[in-house]
Amino acid sequence: MTKYNLSYAIQDYTYIITGALLSGFALKSFLVPGHFLDGGVTGISLLLHEIYHWNIAVLIIVANVPFILLGAKQMSAGFAIKSIAGVVILALCLRFVPYPEFHYDKLLISTFGGFFLGAGIGLGMRGGCALDGLEVLALYTLRRTGFTMSEIILGLNVIIFMCAAFFLGFETSLYACLTYYTVTKTIDYVVEGLEEYTGVTIISGQSEEIKEKLVLGLGRGITIYKGERGFMKDRFTESHECDIVFTVITRLEVRRLKNIVMQIDPKAFVFTHSIKEAAGGVLKRHIVH
Known part of the structure; x- marks a missing residue:
């Protein structure tokens, strides 16, 4: 590996590790203690955790790996390797890092939980990985349907939020929508930055x-x-x-x-x-x- 490529690899994995740490902070300090949800694969993991009380770290890996492997076929093996590394680091953060738990007002939990999760996922994207595999599934579906990628992601998240309303209550589902909105806006800011x-x-x-x-x-x-x-x-x-x-x-x-x-x-x-x-x-x- 040349010095040029090595510097880029170091930069990428710095983004990935920082993104995993921030995502773990959002999940373990805000969303999990507050019984909140998000959209995407992270939302599916949180929903299963709330219903069945399975370990969130294990769920994050199990839920994301199939989509990441799909991404290896759709994009590249390098993308899949970085994504698996990012998801494993995130799971290790959730399992071993002693994040503090915050029991604030629901609006604050939804807003700041979404902000830190979006920042983490966005940094992961800047590093060339996916800490949430929903967009990989959307890309795969895009090539086989007449729907746009945004429509596919919206449709999948509507299903997640409807399940949240059925199992956890309508109020939780509404807060999940707010969290997801905060996540997506923060991702846009982190990925595109001030120099959009x-x-x-x-x-x-x-x-x-x-x-x-x-x-x-x-x-x-x-x-x-x-x-x-x-x-x-x-x-x-x-x-x-x-x-x-x-x-x-x-x-x-x-x-x-x-x-x-x-x-x-x-x-x-x-x-x-x-x-x-x-x-x-x-x-x-x-x-x-």
């Missing part, structure tokens, strides 16, 4: 000056599409050729870019959209798993 990329498209008659400011002033690469602007309702037949400017920036730079464009052309048409992944060009390089 935003695509910006600019249509303006002052495109030459805008291009110069973006490249030389903001330090961003740009792509130019040849187009036409005009076609107004009162003068539909009038149009003008123009350069349509596209660039990719972080969301922290959106306001600065808009200010630059508005100073040059207050009538410029600017619209943005989120980009989940971006690499190459002048962007910072990220590890791709």
Whole structure:
């Protein structure tokens, strides 16, 4: 293994171990003592623990391993190895780490339990593993049905929450929904971070000056599409050729870019959209798993 690959491996397993520790903290300190649930495979494990009182550490392994093995076929053996390592570390944390138990208000347990669990799962994802195997199942099902991945995950979680309502009560099911929402939002934040990329498209008659400011002033690469602007309702037949400017920036730079464009052309048409992944060009390089 080269020094370059070794440094990435160390970084990956640092993420995985930290993620497992945080997930264990969320489960053993908040969700298990508070008799709370989550969605996904973790939710299934918590539900079985509440109904049958089986060991949560064993349930986490037993519930996740089949989906991880499925992931080896869908993605790669490296993904499966990291995921099994992450789940085993999580189980060991649940079994041996003396986490404190918090018996707070239900809303606090649901919110902070979901936050720490989402942070743990998100760090695991940054390390290239799955501490919750539901998305692997969704990916497998996606290739065999006409449903989107989001619809599959939603459907599976609805089943889990309905079972929670039947066995543990409607109130517990509602809190499980809140916990799951907190988990997913925290995962998004941890995985995408503050530097979530935003695509910006600019249509303006002052495109030459805008291009110069973006490249030389903001330090961003740009792509130019040849187009036409005009076609107004009162003068539909009038149009003008123009350069349509596209660039990719972080969301922290959106306001600065808009200010630059508005100073040059207050009538410029600017619209943005989120980009989940971006690499190459002048962007910072990220590890791709």
